[in-house]
Amino acid sequence: MNSLNSSVSEIELPQIHDPRGDLTFVEGGNHVPFSIARVYYLYNVPVDAERGGHAHRELEQVVFALSGSFRMKVDDGFSKTEYWLRDPRRGLHIKNMIWREMDSFSQGAVCMVLASHPYDESDYYRDYGEFQQALRAGS
Structure with a gap:
């Protein structure tokens, strides 16, 4: 079992300041610890909506708030914590089984x-119960 501290970590991307506006970039395998196979984004999310509500067997993610803010709650089946994402340069790396x-x-x-x-x-x-069962089984 991985501890939550080793399975969830904040990542800060480089920022290039310019009078015309700031620029941030990300390179898979460099700024994030994996090759990027997919990029997706959520927008027009109602302020009272909840998203997520799942874990992944293998997939890792880095999550960013490009604009605005939201709360990310993470749980390794044993301990829980939350992060507020609001800075487009700061992402949250979430490993599998979280x-x-x-x-x-x-x-x-x-x-x-x-x-x-x-x-x-x-x-x-x-299903959270299935997730907990898989953790207990060592999957």
Whole structure:
């Protein structure tokens, strides 16, 4: 079992300041600890909506708030913590077998996710009880 501290960590991306506006970039295998296989983003999320509510068997992610803010709640089956994402240079790296939930989206929030694998429904645990059972079984 991985501890939550070793399975969830904050990542800060480089920032290039310019009078015309700041620029931040990300390179898979350099700024994030995996090759990026998929990028997706959430937007037009109602402020009272909840997203996530799952864990992944293999997939790792880095989650960013490109605009606005939201709360990311993470849980390794033994301990829970939360992070507020609001700085587009700071992402949250979430390894596999971590339950994640997102809520408290600000008006106009945009969430971008960098993923280590293409979409695969069989990689998801969508039931918390199943997730806990898999942890106990050592999956």
